[in-house]
Amino acid sequence: MAERRVYMNGRLVPESEAAVSIYDSALMFGDMVFEMTRSFNGEHFKLREHLERLYAGLRILRIPLETTIDEMTGAVHRTVEANREAFAPDDEHRVMIDVTRGLLGIYHGVVGADPGPNLIIADFPLRWTVRGMGELFETGINAAIPSQRAIPARLLDPKIKNRSRLHYLMANIQVSDRRGENNWALLLDPDGYVAEGTGDNFFIVKDGAVLTPGGRNVLRGISRAYVLDELCPQLGLSCAERNLEPYDVYCADEAFMTGTPFCLLPVTGLEGLPIGDGRPGPVTRRLLAQWSENVGVDIPAQIQVWNDADADLGDAPSPYAFRRR
Amino acid sequence: MAERRVYMNGRLVPESEAAVSIYDSALMFGDMVFEMTRSFNGEHFKLREHLERLYAGLRILRIPLETTIDEMTGAVHRTVEANREAFAPDDEHRVMIDVTRGLLGIYHGVVGADPGPNLIIADFPLRWTVRGMGELFETGINAAIPSQRAIPARLLDPKIKNRSRLHYLMANIQVSDRRGENNWALLLDPDGYVAEGTGDNFFIVKDGAVLTPGGRNVLRGISRAYVLDELCPQLGLSCAERNLEPYDVYCADEAFMTGTPFCLLPVTGLEGLPIGDGRPGPVTRRLLAQWSENVGVDIPAQIQVWNDADADLGDAPSPYAFRRR
Amino acid sequence: MAERRVYMNGRLVPESEAAVSIYDSALMFGDMVFEMTRSFNGEHFKLREHLERLYAGLRILRIPLETTIDEMTGAVHRTVEANREAFAPDDEHRVMIDVTRGLLGIYHGVVGADPGPNLIIADFPLRWTVRGMGELFETGINAAIPSQRAIPARLLDPKIKNRSRLHYLMANIQVSDRRGENNWALLLDPDGYVAEGTGDNFFIVKDGAVLTPGGRNVLRGISRAYVLDELCPQLGLSCAERNLEPYDVYCADEAFMTGTPFCLLPVTGLEGLPIGDGRPGPVTRRLLAQWSENVGVDIPAQIQVWNDADADLGDAPSPYAFRRR
C-alpha cells in the first residue's frame, strides 16, 4: 500500500518524516492546539465543529495562525485525498490537526526568520486507534478512579484541546495497576465531582434520563455534544448536564463513555462494582444503534471486523492507555 | 560555521532535521522529561545534578529508558565534541537533553515495532538564550503577578521537569500586557504564596538573610540549589526556604531570580513598585560576583558582550517570554 | 448655584460638613451599609428595591437603626427636595444613603451617651460619576482580570452592600497597570468563575441568551435584576444565571456590564482580545435602547451631553477607578 503523507504547512511529506522541531513551542510547553476527527464511510463527521473548537483554542492561546477556517477545511480534504491510495477500502479516516505556535523566539536564530505557527494535518486509519475495542461494546469497561485529580479549569482550561496533559498520563499509569480487565481511568475534579476520562466524556443513565458532567472541568467533546444535542432529542430521551459524584454512578442504571474513535462505549462497572446489572443497558444500546443508523455504519460491528483482522497486533485497550511493559 | 548536529537515539543528525514524530507521546501529552544545562568557559556546570533530576523524573513517569546515567553523560560529551566546529571561540554551550516516552501505542503500526523512548541531546550557543539580557543586570526586572496561578504539585508536580506547561505560557501572555519594561511573570500558587517564574526561581533578601520559597510548587532549580547550598555558605550568608507572600516581597530589601542561562538576575520591582531602593542590592551583587569568580567567567559581562555583538537581532527579554506580534 | 446639603440623622448640613466621626465603626471596620441610586428625569429609579436591600444588610449586621423603611423613603425625598436649587435643570440625582453603626463603644465617652447608628443621605449630580463615559457606549470597555480574587461570600458576603471592600481597590490598582484604554477590572472568584466588576455586574450574550453569574459571590445589583427580570422578558430574550468562566467570555457573542449610574455599558474585549467582533452587539444595543425608552431618557446621549460640557474636568474612567498619579 502507498505510504501515507502528512500536510506540513502546505507541503505533503511522507508520514515517517512528519515531525516537529525539537525547538518548537509545542515541545517546550505542551503548547499545541489540536483536533482528531473520524469518518463514517469515508465522510468526515462534524468536521466544522471540530475546527471551530480548534479556532477557539487558538484565539485564547494567542497563536497567530493566518490560515482561515475555510482554508483549513480545504487542506483537510486535500490531505485525505492525497492519501486515498494508502487506505484499504474498509478503512475509515482518522484525521489529526495540530497547530503549534512554532519555534520559540530564543531559537529563531536556528532557522533564520521566525517561521510562525505550524499547521500539521495527518490522516491515518481509524482501525489502529480502536484495536481490541470490539468486545468492549459487549463487556463494557470498568471505570477506575485514580488518585490523580483532574486539573480544574481555573488552573488550566481543558476546554482548550491542548497537549499539556501529563496528568492524563499519570492517571493512566495509576489505573494500569488495578486488578481485572478493561479498566479505564475516570478522573474526579478537586471538588470530588466526576470530570472525564483521559480522552473521553462520561455519562450515566438514571430513571430514563441521560446525564453528564457540566462542561467545566472537561473537554467539551464533539461526541458528547452529539449525544446531548442530537441523539437524545431524536430518541425522545431527557438529557442534562449535572454534577455527578461517585455515589450517583454507583446508583445509576447505566453508564457510558463517548469518544471520537469508538463513539460510545458501555461502562458496566465502577471501581469493580457493577453498575446496574453489570451489562450494557438498553438506553446505551439505543443510543449506539441510532448513532450507527444515522451515520450508516454499524459502529461496533465495523470495529469488531477490524479487530478480528488485526488480532495478531495485540490490544491497545484505551485510546490513550498507559501500558506497563 | 559548521552546521550543528543533534544526538538522536545514538545518531548525530543535522539540527534542522532534529525533530520529534507527530505521533510521539511528548506531542500528545507534554510527556517529556528534559534538562537544559550551560557551560562556563566550555566546562559543563552541574551536569551530574541535572542528570539526576532527569532520572528522578523518568522513574516517576515510568519512562523505561534503558540508557544509564553514565552512558548519558558520555553521550552529552560526545555531542558537544561533535559540534566543536559549530561554535565561536567565545561561545558557551547550552545543552538540551530531552527524553520522550516515544510513539503512543496506538501508532506503533506506523513504524512497525515499538521503538521505545527517545533520547535527544542538542547543543547550541548560550548567547541566543540571553539575548538582550545584559542590561538587566543593571536595571533589574519587574516581577509581575499574573492572574494565572501555578498548578500545585498535588495536581501536576513541577519538580518533575516536564513539558506539560501551558500555564507558564498563559502567565507570559498575561504579563505581556503590562505597561513598562522588563516585566517577567512571577506566579503565585493557589494558597497565595510566591511560587516561581516561568522558568526561574525567586529569592528575596531581608535583613541579610537570603530566602526562597520551599521546594514544593516549584521546579527545584539547579541554580537555586547552588545559591542555597554553596554560594550563601561560601559568603557566610544565612539562607533558608520560607513561604513568601507578596507582602514579604514588597517589604524585602532585595530580590533576584535564578536560572541556568543567566545564573542570577536582580529583581528591582514588584508590580511596578520598587523593591528596596529599586536598584540591584549589595547581597545580589555579591552573590553574582562570587558566582562569576567561582566559575572563572564574568557572567554579566560575557552576556553584555554577546548582546552588543548581536544587537541587530533584537531582544528575547525572558528566556520563555511570550511576545505579542 | 446653591450649596448642596446632606441629611445627617434628621438635620440638613452643608455638604462640605457632611462627615463621619473618626471614631465611628464605619471607619474602624468598614462597618457601613449603603445604597446609591439614580434618577431618570428626576424620578427615583427602583428606590424601594434599593432600600429593601439596605434593610436586609442592616438586619444581618445587627445595626439597630430605628428608622423605618417608609421614614427613610420620606427622608430621601426631603433631602432631594432641599437640594432642588443646587442642581442644574438637566441634572439627574445620585442619592447616597449610608447607615453606620455609630461610635464604637470604647469611644462613647467622647461624646457622652451612645448616640446609636447614623443615617446619612446625600444627593449630588449624577454627571460627576459618569465623567468620560459617554464614548464607552460606542467603544466598549476591556475587561481585565486582575490577580486579586473576589472574596467569596463564605468569608464576607458581598450581597450585603458594605464598605469593607479594600480588595476592590487592589483590583483597580492592578488593572491600572495594563496597556491600552478603558480597562475595567473583572474579578474571578477563588473557583475561577467570573464574579463581578468593582462596582458593576457582568453579563454575556451567547446564542441569543443573556447570561450572568449567579447571585452568590457578587452584589446582586438592582440594575442586574432589572435586566434579568424586566428588560429581557420585555424583549422576549432568554436570560439566566449561570456559572461563567473566562472561556465562556472569550467565546461569547457580546458582553456588557450593568451599574446604577451608567445602566449598561458594552464590554468589547477580555484581556485585550475582542469579544465577538469587538464592537457593541445587537442585544446589548436593544437592551440599552429599551431601557432608555422605559425611563424616558436616552441614557447614552444624556451622559455624552454632560461629558461634552464637562470635558475640561478630565475623565474618571470607571466609577470606582484607581488612578495612578
Added chain:
Amino acid sequence: MAERRVYMNGRLVPESEAAVSIYDSALMFGDMVFEMTRSFNGEHFKLREHLERLYAGLRILRIPLETTIDEMTGAVHRTVEANREAFAPDDEHRVMIDVTRGLLGIYHGVVGADPGPNLIIADFPLRWTVRGMGELFETGINAAIPSQRAIPARLLDPKIKNRSRLHYLMANIQVSDRRGENNWALLLDPDGYVAEGTGDNFFIVKDGAVLTPGGRNVLRGISRAYVLDELCPQLGLSCAERNLEPYDVYCADEAFMTGTPFCLLPVTGLEGLPIGDGRPGPVTRRLLAQWSENVGVDIPAQIQVWNDADADLGDAPSPYAFRRR
C-alpha cells in the same frame, strides 16, 4: 478639663469636629491604613515600629502620602503636646493615626481640586479602651471560635493594618451569643489554624515554650513582636511561630492574647473548657511582670485603678467587642 484636639492634615481641630468626608475613599472602601499606639508613663511605646508598619501599608496600597516618617513622628508629638491639658495626670495616651486616600476621583468636583490623602492623628485617654478589663488579668478570658473564618492573606492581607474588616465584626456578633462571661472571638483561618482575635494576637505556652501562629493570616502586632523578640529572650524563654490548631490549644499549659492597650491578657478557656488549670499560668504572669518592669508601669494595676474609678461607666469587655443592645 480642656477639650481634646485632633490633628487633621496639619491643623488641630476640636475632637468633636474630627471627621472624614462622606465621600472619602476610607468610607467607600474601608480604604484606610492606621495605627494605634499607647504610652507608658506618658512615653510612647514602639512608635517607630508602628509607623514603619503604617508606611509599609501605604506603599502597598499606593496611597501617595507625601509626609515623611520623620515628619509624621513630629506631628504625633505635636498632637500629644497640644492635648496635655486634656489629660488627667494618671492618664496614658492612646494615639490613633489614620491615613486615608482622600476623596474618590468622582467626588473631586465636590471640593474643587483633588486634596490628596488625609492624615489624622488623635490622642485620647487609654483608660477608655480598657474599661472593665482589670479583672480579666485574674479571671482570664474564654476564647470562643466563631463560625466566621479569618479572611486569608491571599484575598485581603491582614498584615496591612486596614479598615476593611467587617468580618471581625461578624465574628464579634457571633461570639456575643455565647453563654458565660468574658468571651472573646478567636478566629480560625480557612485551613483550620488559629489566626488571631479581632484586634489581638494569640499565644500558647506548652512545655515551657511560647508559641504563636506565624505572621501570615494575622496582623503582625507590635505587642506580639515585643513578646517574641524581646520579652521571651530576656526571660530565657524559648519562643517560636508555629501553626496552631484548636487541639493544640486544648492541650496547652497556658494561653494569652496580646494587644496594644492591655499588653497581655491571660486566656484561661477555649470554647468553655479550661486551658491548663483554668487560671493564668506562671509563664503568662512572668511575661506580664517583666513587661511591667521594663516600662515602669504595673500594667494590670494601672488598668484596675482606672476601672475602679470609672466603674459607673460600665464595661467594654473587648476593645472591639460587639454588644447586643
Added chain:
Amino acid sequence: MAERRVYMNGRLVPESEAAVSIYDSALMFGDMVFEMTRSFNGEHFKLREHLERLYAGLRILRIPLETTIDEMTGAVHRTVEANREAFAPDDEHRVMIDVTRGLLGIYHGVVGADPGPNLIIADFPLRWTVRGMGELFETGINAAIPSQRAIPARLLDPKIKNRSRLHYLMANIQVSDRRGENNWALLLDPDGYVAEGTGDNFFIVKDGAVLTPGGRNVLRGISRAYVLDELCPQLGLSCAERNLEPYDVYCADEAFMTGTPFCLLPVTGLEGLPIGDGRPGPVTRRLLAQWSENVGVDIPAQIQVWNDADADLGDAPSPYAFRRR
C-alpha cells in the same frame, strides 16, 4: 408491659441484651449502615425507600450481607409483631435497622469462623425520640451555625447513612453553648452553603417556593424526598433544590426542618435573628397539615399528647442533641 425484643441475625433477644461485640467493625470504624423509620397509626411509612437507601450504602461499602431486601422487610414485620405486647395502644413504632460488617478479621479467632455481617432490627416507642418537641411546632427552633463544618461528600459521603459521624456531635457540643432556647445545629459545608442539621434536612420558603440544598453534602432524607416529590406537588407548591447560603436564610419568608420522628418542624430563627416574622409560616403549616391528613395522624398533636404524659421525664430537645451535664 412486656419487655421489648430485638432481632439479632434471626434471633429475637431481650432489648437489654441487644448489643454489638466490642470487636465489631462498627465499633472500630463507625462502619455501619443503618435506617430509622417510623409508623403512623402503626403503619410503616416509606419502609421500602428506607431499605433501598440502606442497600445502596451496603453496596458502596462492600458489606456482603446476604439477606435480600424482601427478607429484610419480612424481618422488620416479624420484629414489630413480636413486640406488640410491649407497646401502648397510642404508641407509634420507631424501627432501627443496623447492618455492621461484623468482626474485624484480626478478631476472628475470638469466636471461631468469620460470622459475617450483623443485621439488627430494634423497635421502640417513637415517643422517646420526640420528648419535649410538642411545643416546638408552635415556637419553632433557632438554627445555630457552629464553627464545625459538614464533612463534604468528597471526603466521606453523607448520602451513605453511616455511623461515622463524630462531627455531628462536635456541632451539637458547640451549639449547646448558645444563649436562648431551642437551638439546633445547622451545618455549613466548606463552601459556605447550608448543608443539613445533625439528623435533619433544612428547607426555606421564599416567594412561595420551597427550596432545599441539593442532595450532595447531606443525607438525602426520606422525609425530605416526601416534601419535594409528594407534598409540594400535591399542594401545588413550587419546590427545587438550590444552593442556600446564610444570606438566603436571613432573607427567607419561612424555614423548616424535616426528620423522620417529627416529620417537619418550623425554624423561626437563624443565629438568633427571626426568620420572616419569627413565627411558623403559612406554607410550613400547610405542609404539616397535609402530611397529617395524608397519614391520618395529627402529627403535632400526637407528639404533644405524649409530651404531656411524659412531662416528668424531661426534654431531649433535639433527637441527636448533646446535653451539657
Added chain:
Amino acid sequence: MAERRVYMNGRLVPESEAAVSIYDSALMFGDMVFEMTRSFNGEHFKLREHLERLYAGLRILRIPLETTIDEMTGAVHRTVEANREAFAPDDEHRVMIDVTRGLLGIYHGVVGADPGPNLIIADFPLRWTVRGMGELFETGINAAIPSQRAIPARLLDPKIKNRSRLHYLMANIQVSDRRGENNWALLLDPDGYVAEGTGDNFFIVKDGAVLTPGGRNVLRGISRAYVLDELCPQLGLSCAERNLEPYDVYCADEAFMTGTPFCLLPVTGLEGLPIGDGRPGPVTRRLLAQWSENVGVDIPAQIQVWNDADADLGDAPSPYAFRRR
C-alpha cells in the same frame, strides 16, 4: 485455656459477652475514644502515654468519664491479671481501652436513669493482630495511594483517637483492588501531602535523616513519638517533622511505617515503584534492632514464631485491612 474476660464498668465479663448496647452513642456517631497498647515480655509499653492521649480526647469530646487516669491504670492491670490463665507463655498482651459516651439521651428510658459513659478494657493475644506479618520485615510493604483523601483536622481531628473512621475503610477497600502483594494504603491529605496509613504512621529516610509528616492530619502515634523522641536520638540519627509529598517518597532512600502491634515495618515500594533499592534499608534495620534491644524482645522474630505456629489460620495482612471475600 481459660476464657478471657473483659472489664466492663468495673465488672469482668466473659469476652463473648463483651458488647455495647445498640443504643450507645458509640454506635450512633462513632463517638468513642480508645487506645490499644501492647506489651513486651508481658510488660506494658508506654501505657501512660496512651492513657494521656485518651484523656485529651475525652476532654475535647466532653465525655464526662469520672474515672481518673490512675484508677484506669489500675483497672488495666487488674484486667490483665485476671486473664493470666488465658494467655500462652509466649503471648504478648494487646490491651484495648474503649470509652463511650453511653446511651443517647433519647434512649435513657430503655434502661432507666442515664448510666453515663462506659469504660471497657479488653486484653487479648497480640499474635492475632500480627498474623502473616512476619515476612513483611524482609519483603517490606508497598504503599498504595488510594483516591480517598485523609479527612483533614479542620473537619474531624484525627489526633483524637476516635472510631468515626469510615474513610479508613474506604481507603482499604480501594487498595484491595491493586495488583501485587502487601499493598497497604497510604493516604494523602487534601493538600496532597502524605498523611498516614489506616492505622499507622509513615516515615522516610533521606540522606541519613529520618522524616515524618507533622502531627496535623494524622494520629500522633505513640510508636511515632518513640521513634522521633527516643530511638533516633539514641542512635544519633537526625529526625524531624516535615511535609512530605509523593515526590519525596519516590526520591527517598528508605521508608517505613510504625504501629503499636508490629512497631516498625519497612516500606519498600510506593505505587509499585521500588523505594531505594527496593529492600529494607540500613536505617530502618538499625531502628528496629535498637527497639528490639531496648524492650528485650526480638520484634520480628517473635512475630515470625507466632506466624509459623498459626500458619493454618491464614493472613490478616494489615491490622486494619479490608479483605475481599
